[in-house]
Amino acid sequence: MTDFFAQLDSQHTQKHLPSLQTPLGERSVYDSVAFCNRCGSCQQVCPTYLLTAEETFSPRGRNQAIRLLIEGKLNLSRNRPLLKAMADSCLLCGRCTEACAGKIPTAEHILELRRTLQTKTLPPLLHKLLSWRNRRPKRFALCIRLGWMIRRLGVIRLLRTLGITQLNALSWIHHADDILPAPAAGLFKNPFWSTKTHAPEKPTFIYLPSLEAEFLMPDLGAAVLKQAAQKQHVLVWKNFSSGLFEYIYGDLRQSRRLLYRLIRRHQQTAGGKLPLLTDSIDVYLFLQKAPQLFSRWPKKKQQAQLFVQNLRFVTDILPKTPLRRIQSGRIRLDKSALFSCEGKPFETAEKILKTQFRKNFVECSYKNADTPAFGYSFVQRHLAHSIMMQNVQNIARTQTGTVFTLSGLSALELNFYLKRFYPTAKADHLVRLHG
Ligand code: SF4
Numbered sequence: 001m002t003d004f005f006a007q008l009d010s011q012h013t014q015k016h017l018p019s020l021q022t023p024l025g026e027r028s029v030y031d032s033v034a035f036c037n038r039c040g041s042c043q044q045v046c047p048t049y050l051l052t053a054e055e056t057f058s059p060r061g062r063n064q065a066i067r068l069l070i071e072g073k074l075n076l077s078r079n080r081p082l083l084k085a086m087a088d089s090c091l092l093c094g095r096c097t098e099a100c101a102g103k104i105p106t107a108e109h110i111l112e113l114r115r116t117l118q119t120k121t122l123p124p125l126l127h128k129l130l131s132w133r134n135r136r137p138k139r140f141a142l143c144i145r146l147g148w149m150i151r152r153l154g155v156i157r158l159l160r161t162l163g164i165t166q167l168n169a170l171s172w173i174h175h176a177d178d179i180l181p182a183p184a185a186g187l188f189k190n191p192f193w194s195t196k197t198h199a200p201e202k203p204t205f206i207y208l209p210s211l212e213a214e215f216l217m218p219d220l221g222a223a224v225l226k227q228a229a230q231k232q233h234v235l236v237w238k239n240f241s242s243g244l245f246e247y248i249y250g251d252l253r254q255s256r257r258l259l260y261r262l263i264r265r266h267q268q269t270a271g272g273k274l275p276l277l278t279d280s281i282d283v284y285l286f287l288q289k290a291p292q293l294f295s296r297w298p299k300k301k302q303q304a305q306l307f308v309q310n311l312r313f314v315t316d317i318l319p320k321t322p323l324r325r326i327q328s329g330r331i332r333l334d335k336s337a338l339f340s341c342e343g344k345p346f347e348t349a350e351k352i353l354k355t356q357f358r359k360n361f362v363e364c365s366y367k368n369a370d371t372p373a374f375g376y377s378f379v380q381r382h383l384a385h386s387i388m389m390q391n392v393q394n395i396a397r398t399q400t401g402t403v404f405t406l407s408g409l410s411a412l413e414l415n416f417y418l419k420r421f422y423p424t425a426k427a428d429h430l431v432r433l434h435g
């Protein structure tokens with residue numbers, strides 16, 4: 001039984017993946033789900049199962065529900081609310097895949113279920129704003145600047161005082177205001193906002209800044225450029241969407257279109273041979289999936305495979321030499337990411353930190369929850385809060401002073417909780433290790 005989700009949602013077959021690339025080879029989505037033997041090895045690493053102790057919110061429960069759906073034993077329309085709760089509560093963190101001997105990609109199954117249910121997960125206004133990044137990039141950039149200006153003028157503070165941001169449709173503004181740094185005057189001198197293009201005559205490297213590096217954390221973008229520019233002529237592709245947002249929250253067809261646009265642009269720049277760098281682990285892991293999105297089109301799949309070979313994460317450009325000024329205090333790595341928490345970038349990041357900090361590097365247990373990836377706290381406020389509190393407790397228990405993340409958004413989210421509940425610690429993106 002191949003292409004199950006496409007059969008179930010026969011009107012929109014292009015909105016589903018016919019097969020998944022798993023660490024153990026390519027499988028149809030159905031085969032991948034059916035491969036779960038219900039051993040339960042994944043239960044103890046799943047943050048939602050650890051919190052709820054309900055099988056429904058465990059990787060095994062989620063996979064079994066999808067299997068029952070395939071076998072026609074679970075009616076989709078009658079069980080829609082339950083299925084939606086199962087799908088929306090999943091962090092897509094991939095910790096279950098790491099613990100599973102069969103490397104079953106439960107997060108991918110969940111995304112297929114979300115596409116079948118066709119529900120909008122994010123608050124509508126936030127969804128609209130984020131979807132402009134690819135459809136109306138200039139309007140998106142303008143909205144972000146306006147947002148910063150409105151915050152700087154104190155309008156958001158006033159709305160909060162009046163209780164307007166408590167309204168359901170606007171509560172995401174409240175949370176965004178909580179996690180974003182205070183709008184400093186220098187923010188408007190953000191190099192990514194100027195019309196000046198970072199385009200050397202003979203580029204040797206392409207930098208695709210993440211949304212946060214470009215619009216929310218100029219220090220992060222500047223730190224990546226500083227590291228990359230030491231040895232390379234860096235070409236910056238500003239306000240260019242990778243398709244990740246559409247993959248998670250939108251339409252797979254749109255995600256494919258955006259990803260292919262990126263692959264073509266890369267091919268047309270110096271013959272597709274330049275390394276392409278990103279500072280977000282989520283974007284990096286998504287781009288690694290490029291061949292999976294084009295499995296129906298052999299030529300595009302081949303182009304995607306070549307594209308993947310040129311992908312780089314910031315851990316590849318960080319110096320391996322010891323720091324000049326050693327930071328005191330204990331440090332740890334928050335492996336927060338979408339889809340997976342194992343692979344080369346994680347290993348390299350751990351190696352860099354262990355080399356720099358030796359005994360001060362705090363090893364994490366397999367049960368330690370990391371910061372949920374972007375978007376989760378806007379959708380699952382209470383679960384996200386509980387996961388973050390566990391995270392903060394672990395940081396406090398191990399007396400960690402600095403937590404390094406591989407994504408700017410995770411650092412923002414974690415910093416907000418640390419400031420409130422354990423202010424002696426702080427979170428930062430790994431690339432800022434060298435200032
Ligand atoms: S997903 Fe993997 S680890 Fe979890 S129950 Fe299924 S086979 Fe076991």
Ligand code: SF4
Pocket residue numbers: 045046047048049058059062089090091092093094095096097106107
């Ligand atoms: S992806 Fe994360 S939250 Fe979802 S089932 Fe797996 S471990 Fe649980």
